[in-house]
Amino acid sequence: MWKFGIMILCLFLFSIYDIRSQKIPTALLAISGLCVLIAESCLLYKGQTHIASYGIAVLPGAILILTAYLTGKIGYGDGLVMLILGIAAGYKKSLVIFMISLMLAAILSALLLLLRKADRNTRIPFVPFITAAVLTSYFIS
Helix, strand or coil, rough: HHHHHHHHHHHHHHHHHHHCEEEEEEHHHHHHHHHHHHHHHHHHHHCCCCCHHHHCCCCCHCCCCHHHHHHCCHHHHHHHHHHHHHHHHHHHHHHHHHHHHHHHHHHHHEEEEEEECCCCCCCCCCHHHHHHHHHHHHHHH
């Protein structure tokens, strides 16, 4: 449960930065990524997890980073947050969180378009959707 609490706290901090400035501080990403790597390395060492599961777990983050590189329509920070989250949450939760966050972002985007509050070039922060997806996935499972 402590892992979930720390993850939510970090995601809330990332969300605040993403909403206010559409940037996530590199130092915060590095610190959280390092903490996740240390914690997961301990689990690997104890034999409580398997290295192959991380390949699938980082896939959503890798997709977002590739999308950022190819299109520039999404930030690298969003992909890095999802990458770190994938390692911390595991592959099943990572895929569920990714799908829920995309669905929530699509719903809000469609609503903003219908209300004519945004157009197709309007940028919206994505980390708050990841945060909402994490909360949703942990409470429904």
